[in-house]
Amino acid sequence: MKHDSVAITVTSGKGGVGKSTTVASVGLALAKLGRKVCVMDTDIGLRKLDLMLGLENRIVYDLVDVVEGTSKLRQSLVRHKEFEHLALLPAAQTRYKEEITPEQVKQIVDELRHEFEFILIDSPAGIEGGFRNAIAPADRAVLVVNPEIPSVRDSDRVIGLLESANLDKIDLVVNRVQPGMVRDGDMLSVERVQNHLAINLLGIVPEDRRIVRSSNTGEPVVLDDKSMAGCAFNNIARRLNGERVPFLELEEPSLIHRIKRIFHIA
Amino acid sequence: MAFLNMFNKEKERPTAATADDRLSLVLSYQRSDIDERKLKKFQSRLVELCDEFGYDVVGQVEIRPQSRDWDNMTVLNASIPVRLRGK
Numbered sequence: 001m002k003h004d005s006v007a008i009t010v011t012s013g014k015g016g017v018g019k020s021t022t023v024a025s026v027g028l029a030l031a032k033l034g035r036k037v038c039v040m041d042t043d044i045g046l047r048k049l050d051l052m053l054g055l056e057n058r059i060v061y062d063l064v065d066v067v068e069g070t071s072k073l074r075q076s077l078v079r080h081k082e083f084e085h086l087a088l089l090p091a092a093q094t095r096y097k098e099e100i101t102p103e104q105v106k107q108i109v110d111e112l113r114h115e116f117e118f119i120l121i122d123s124p125a126g127i128e129g130g131f132r133n134a135i136a137p138a139d140r141a142v143l144v145v146n147p148e149i150p151s152v153r154d155s156d157r158v159i160g161l162l163e164s165a166n167l168d169k170i171d172l173v174v175n176r177v178q179p180g181m182v183r184d185g186d187m188l189s190v191e192r193v194q195n196h197l198a199i200n201l202l203g204i205v206p207e208d209r210r211i212v213r214s215s216n217t218g219e220p221v222v223l224d225d226k227s228m229a230g231c232a233f234n235n236i237a238r239r240l241n242g243e244r245v246p247f248l249e250l251e252e253p254s255l256i257h258r259i260k261r262i263f264h265i266a
Numbered sequence: 267m268a269f270l271n272m273f274n275k276e277k278e279r280p281t282a283a284t285a286d287d288r289l290s291l292v293l294s295y296q297r298s299d300i301d302e303r304k305l306k307k308f309q310s311r312l313v314e315l316c317d318e319f320g321y322d323v324v325g326q327v328e329i330r331p332q333s334r335d336w337d338n339m340t341v342l343n344a345s346i347p348v349r350l351r352g353k
Contacts, residue, residue: 196289
């Protein structure tokens, strides 16, 4: 079946909330589902996606090279060896965000649309030039938020900026949720975050120590069957792929429930 | 003495009791785009007004803008602890 191409910008405003982790994980998960995916790093000067996907040693050309005409687009794409449907367009590491314009990024994405069904754009933190480059070609946006006030406030501001750029289709991913802290009242609940931001909830990703390991090894958590975060990212990919997938039950079972389970009575 | 002062120190009052209330407040400020200086001026005018009407302001005056989702309106909630003069 032929699908239209869609460009999705993953953004947040605040740094360190898990944008690159989301792009790498969801990109790989979509490729596992058989979709043709290009993950594009627009964080010029501070690239990360190459490390997240374990492709850092295979970069020859980058996004700025394509813009400047030093390389062709297909020469700059780094194809994943294991997942052939996945390609990375890396950002330059020793250049500056101001060296490219939103119009140039748009042209590159338009070219990518000929080959790829999903183009996931990793936006840099902040709301300056790099952010404008990342949202210019987008058909829709995914906002990654941590359940904490600074992150939600920045996201609220970003929603306003996306809407003023005529990007109305905005989905929410609440990342690094800790059910125990929510239960104790020390963390905002997903429901409250969603109520405040009033956008569609696409995914809930629990805090997971395996994420740290995955970014160090270059193997996204979606390849780890034991990772709850990996499972959540796989679900997000399935939802983007048009499936109806229920949200993960994150609440840890109580001690009594765990004992009952041991004796097979729960 | 420094040790005793440690217990005597006035703590900064939180703007809201719960994280959720604080978030509502923070977002309301951001969405209403209200100028802080204007708000301070408004606060002192309210104190003057209370004085004019025979009330003594006996505590911290608080003005909290809140955004009302259903009609996209900003509501200013003022809390003014007062006592009737002479009572």
